[in-house]
């Protein structure tokens with residue numbers, strides 16, 4: 001108890017018994033985790049385990065049906081939209097598929113937040129955008145359109161947009177999904193640079209084992225809407241839990257995934273010739 005209070009006293013993100021129910025299903029069944037200032041914590045878990053839902057609750061995009069989420073001194077569950085807007089400004093979100101506006105240039109995409117949230121003169125907005133693009137290694141790309149970007153570049157523009165208002169917290173959803181290993185390692189490097197250069201506190205949702213063990217200060221594994229284990233990479237690696245071990249060795253895909261894979265195999269099997 002004293003330990004939990006001590007941790008919550010210093011944590012920048014503190015999630016307690018988070019619940020989310022939708023479509024008659026309990027999707028989050030009491031998720032608790034915390035992120036200390038300056039930490040990178042990864043939420044790992046199989047597809048459908050509740051990672052994105054947890055992240056969206058923390059980012060104020062999904063309203064939980066129970067529990068508490070503390071962002072610093074603010075408990076955001078049950079806040080009004082107006083109150084939430086103030087908290088959202090302190091959290092940058094990097095979405096799974098970059099989620100750039102296709103009809104806007106890179107400049108307009110990154111300038112979106114500063115334009116909407118703060119009344120800044122145009123030259124200041126230009127300076128902010130240039131600085132953020134430089135930080136993600138894409139200086140001078142202002143006039144490109146999303147269709148002209150590679151997958152890795154799009155992710156980096158998504159990151160530049162997330163840091164446009166210099167938030168102390170960054171929330172990433174599958175930042176390396178769909179990237180080849182080399183580009184993924186560049187993105188991993190950037191996530192660590194955000195911590196090391198800017199002191200950002202990060203929560204990263206991922207099922208990419210290589211990335212998770214490369215960037216995490218601590219790892220929380222979600223399984224069927226609950227935290228199965230939370231600890232340092234070494235502690236997670238040493239876990240005797242079979243589900244944890246199967247996941248980190250890339251062997252487990254759970255009964256649903258297995259059924260899907262069997263179904264896919266059945267689809268590609270050549271048709272049997274019947275004698276009728």
Ligand SMILES: Nc1ncnc2c1ncn2[C@@H]1O[C@H](COP(=O)(O)OP(=O)(O)O)[C@@H](O)[C@H]1O
Pocket residue numbers: 022023027045046047048049050051052053054
């Ligand atoms: N608003 C919703 N209504 C109904 N089901 C949902 C909703 N949001 C998420 N789910 C379901 O909850 C489960 C967990 O989803 P998600 O958090 O996206 O998983 P993950 O990111 O770990 O793959 C999935 O089965 C998903 O279909």
Ligand SMILES: [Mg+2]
Pocket residue numbers: 051052053
């Ligand atoms: Mg997800």
